[in-house]
Amino acid sequence: MSNFFITQEVINLNLIVTENPDHQSGAKSVFEGIVRDCNLGKSVTSLEYQCYEELAVKEGSLIIGEALSKFDINYAYCVHRIGLLNVGDTAVTVLVYAGHRDDSFKACRFIIDEVKTRVPIWKKELYVSGKSDWLQGAG
Amino acid sequence: MSNFFITQEVINLNLIVTENPDHQSGAKSVFEGIVRDCNLGKSVTSLEYQCYEELAVKEGSLIIGEALSKFDINYAYCVHRIGLLNVGDTAVTVLVYAGHRDDSFKACRFIIDEVKTRVPIWKKELYVSGKSDWLQGAG
Amino acid sequence: MEQTIQISIHYFAGLRDATKKDLETITIRKGATAESVYQHLITIYNLPDIKQLKVAINDSFASQHTEIMDGDKLVFIPPVTGG
Amino acid sequence: MEQTIQISIHYFAGLRDATKKDLETITIRKGATAESVYQHLITIYNLPDIKQLKVAINDSFASQHTEIMDGDKLVFIPPVTGG
Numbered sequence: 001m002s003n004f005f006i007t008q009e010v011i012n013l014n015l016i017v018t019e020n021p022d023h024q025s026g027a028k029s030v031f032e033g034i035v036r037d038c039n040l041g042k043s044v045t046s047l048e049y050q051c052y053e054e055l056a057v058k059e060g061s062l063i064i065g066e067a068l069s070k071f072d073i074n075y076a077y078c079v080h081r082i083g084l085l086n087v088g089d090t091a092v093t094v095l096v097y098a099g100h101r102d103d104s105f106k107a108c109r110f111i112i113d114e115v116k117t118r119v120p121i122w123k124k125e126l127y128v129s130g131k132s133d134w135l136q137g138a139g
Numbered sequence: 140m141s142n143f144f145i146t147q148e149v150i151n152l153n154l155i156v157t158e159n160p161d162h163q164s165g166a167k168s169v170f171e172g173i174v175r176d177c178n179l180g181k182s183v184t185s186l187e188y189q190c191y192e193e194l195a196v197k198e199g200s201l202i203i204g205e206a207l208s209k210f211d212i213n214y215a216y217c218v219h220r221i222g223l224l225n226v227g228d229t230a231v232t233v234l235v236y237a238g239h240r241d242d243s244f245k246a247c248r249f250i251i252d253e254v255k256t257r258v259p260i261w262k263k264e265l266y267v268s269g270k271s272d273w274l275q276g277a278g
Numbered sequence: 279m280e281q282t283i284q285i286s287i288h289y290f291a292g293l294r295d296a297t298k299k300d301l302e303t304i305t306i307r308k309g310a311t312a313e314s315v316y317q318h319l320i321t322i323y324n325l326p327d328i329k330q331l332k333v334a335i336n337d338s339f340a341s342q343h344t345e346i347m348d349g350d351k352l353v354f355i356p357p358v359t360g361g
Numbered sequence: 362m363e364q365t366i367q368i369s370i371h372y373f374a375g376l377r378d379a380t381k382k383d384l385e386t387i388t389i390r391k392g393a394t395a396e397s398v399y400q401h402l403i404t405i406y407n408l409p410d411i412k413q414l415k416v417a418i419n420d421s422f423a424s425q426h427t428e429i430m431d432g433d434k435l436v437f438i439p440p441v442t443g444g
Binding site (some may be wrong): 014023024025026027028029030031032033034035036037038087088090099101104105108109112 | 153163164166167168169170173174175176177226227229240243244247248251
């Protein structure tokens with residue numbers, strides 16, 4: 001089973017992972033990407049995330065697997081929300097359990113960096129002006 | 140008001156910070172330090188954390204302030220639990236909101252690293268054998 | 279007479295806006311590569327240069343020079359902006 | 362006669378175990394430094410070398426060579442192990 005998910009629902013970390021999955025982990029790192037109210041100086045009202053789901057899940061699962069083999073961690077998880085999100089909503093959450101903090105931080109960072117460059121998900125910003133734009137990579 | 144706290148209660152991040160405190164933050168980093176079931180090969184049943192509270196709060200608050208000035212972040216928070224903790228319990232939680240992930244990761248790491256070396260809190264491990272030991276620094 | 283194959287092309291993000299389609303099925307000559315399919319699309323739609331795009335065939339990343347087979351699902355992937 | 366002052370010393374972690382006290386009030390000669398207070402304690406209890414410890418006076422980190430004043434709160438701080 002893979003630990004990379006695409007969802008249309010609100011991401012609620014508490015509902016996803018309610019407890020430490022083992023007792024060898026002394027460190028837990030979490031990252032959340034959140035919709036901001038401005039980007040490059042334009043006022044954003046909401047964001048639309050579109051996803052090529054079959055490939056996104058495949059590539060995301062690959063990234064989780066890479067993190068598990070590159071770093072000394074016990075557990076890695078990532079969920080990305082798609083559809084229409086409002087300012088303040090969580091778009092993506094990464095969670096890592098490890099024996100020690102150095103690897104939990106590094107693996108968490110690795111996963112979000114790779115997800116942002118490799119997983120086929122795109123966001124269109126909807127501006128206060130009524131206009132909208134697909135962002136041009138390297139978000 | 141400072142954002143560094145010492146508590147005897149269970150740390151529940153959901154009760155502490157229920158929502159993004161602003162809408163300029165695109166990144167949230169969380170770190171939790173958790174009681175493991177073994178350390179240096181010995182089986183741990185529980186941990187006792189002792190704290191020199193007046194100085195701990197002062198030093199912890201200083202660290203939060205340093206993080207806010209060193210990194211481009213919007214919010215930083217840390218709570219450390221003391222008293223008797225069981226395996227799987229969260230001993231310390233750090234939370235950072237920032238515009239972008241690079242600073243949220245770096246600030247989160249900075250805070251936990253500094254807390255672990257500067258804040259006067261000590262842990263005594265209670266072993267399955269019935270013995271116990273104060274750890275000797277650089278935990 | 280030249281042999282032909284049928285393939286489906288799925289569009290996302292800016293390509294979906296430019297084509298005004300989620301997907302379409304097209305008939306092309308046998309032996310076509312992902313790149314040559316794109317050269318064909320570019321004569322119909324206002325699309326970006328293929329250099330900016332990755333290619334997926336049947337939900338796996340592939341080279342632009344891969345020969346497309348009958349029934350293949352082809353996706354041109356703009357730079358991703360998730361997270 | 363030598364002038365004296367009263368100070369309180371608080372103990373944590375291994376120092377608390379070694380002294381079997383959370384805190385105590387002691388009378389020392391005026392002019393004593395944190396270091397000289399510790400030299401006195403070491404004659405009573407089985408304590409580690411002061412080189413391994415930090416010093417706090419009135420809840421602020423201070424040098425071992427700081428002169429202790431009447432009523433001061435003194436804490437010797439073993440290497441911390443929180444987190």
